Amino acid sequence: MKSKKYSEALLNLFKKKGFKVKEFENIIESKIIIERSGEIFKKSLLSFEDDNGKNFSLRPDLTISACLDYIKNIKRGIYKYAYFDQAFRRTFGKESLVRNQLGCEIIGSSNLQSNTEIINLIDQSLKKVIKYRTTIKINDINIFYSLVDSLKLPSRWRLRLKRHFWRHDYFKELITRLESNSDLQKNVFELDKKFYFKMKKLKKNEKIAGRKINEILNRFEKKIKEPRSNINGARVAQIIRDFLNINCPLKNARNELKKFEIKNKINLKLNQFDIFDLKLKNKNAMFSANIGRSVEYYTGLVFEIYKKSKSLNLASGGRYDNLMQTLGAKTKVAAIGGAINYDNILKL
């Protein structure tokens, strides 16, 4: 009953702010998800095959369902979704296959106003319904990307750090590898170099296992030009770790980051970020450089809401400006959304 009371109250508050409560299709074609996420998400899908060999899955996530609904039915303009329904994922521990997901999304808008709107809506609605004071943690993952761009690193390492920012454990492993300064294996490299001269004589457009000779040679040359031994991996790793430890009130964040720039002689290009201009109703807003790293598709602003007296996560969300296109939208459609951590709310 507590569950129904909370969900109805939250959805009503969302509706009052112009969000449309929607129900989504239960089944989606697995290809749509596998094509964008690869094998990593495939393991979690509850899938089945029809008589024609086509693979379908129970919807694994309602943000994805909202995006697919927009692509199919709305197509253009700003649309505000609210939903409370079940998502289904294969689990490997004691977790349930069925997850209750309550959330809201603004699809089709890229401005600061929609960022503020989503955070304020979720935070204020929670406050009204559960009657506890909350703390908001905010971050923009592009500040991390800007940090990586300002560091002296080979381009392939920059890409690697950005791509795996959302995978905590593997990211840690990458930082350790960065410290150890071991990248190329000399003897193998010398052997490859011999092969390189042989390959230079081959036709450049010929393909070997899906890759053109030209492509292979170019990448090999690039690796020679950008040896890892030229960088101070330990220092770079320390800067990254220090950055991820930045945690301060949002109103002080610009100054803290400026101090960090001066200390490490880097330029984070802070003027391009509007996170410092968010007009939040909740004054307990913190900047935390380490949050928003659990969802691969976030592209900018990310937030997490906690019960103030305990570190209990109540909601989280973020901006996902590239997701729509990878799910099949013909043009780029910016979007932001957030979901209530419903199981934690029921614990209160």
Place this chain on the structure above:
Amino acid sequence: MSKLIKIGLPSKGRLREDSLKIFKKNKLSIKDTKRNYLSEIKNFSINEVVFSHAREIIERLADNSLDVGISGFDLLKESLPGIQKNIQVFSRLNFGFANLIVAVPNAWIDVQTIADLEEISFEFKDKNSGKLRVATKYPNLTNDFLLSKGLTQYKIVNSLGSTEIYPFTNQSEIVTDIASSGATLKANNLRILKDGNILKSSACILVSKKSLKDKTKRKIIASLLKKLN
């Protein structure tokens, strides 16, 4: 409770021969039936020897239709967690050695490590040519390994045999496969990545955990394992 112990042995090839040898060496005489898939150890407590596919031995141990068996460690690790949890590895044996590895075409000289592969996988994605395809007979072990090493943008192509030729017949770009000496890979213009060792495997003696819960069977199994050790 039944005193009958069911023993699963590989039905084909070197694994069958070497398994029979280990019984013989330990003075357990199995009637070699050549064509019949059922036999027994003549000088041991009531038993039945079933010759099966090595993969099937794992499944039958998990559902307890076999009590003891010999199969590959790679096959056990490839099976689903729900199957593995019902099987105990008694000992690794001194035969059936094989490594599960990641191999790329020799001509991919710019790819030395899985980290390189990870970059290549994004190139495949960005060029809209789809995902990097990995041919394998071991999809579960391959997925666990590649994901732990940071590779996410790839697609598994299930292979039943001749996996080594997949990259050159446009069925996949790279492979993961069993290699013992590496000669087959070399003959097929493939090379193992520096950090591409997924699993070191050998034959092993496996026991169904459910059988161990039965007091009578546990005693008989213990005596059999003692003789084999």
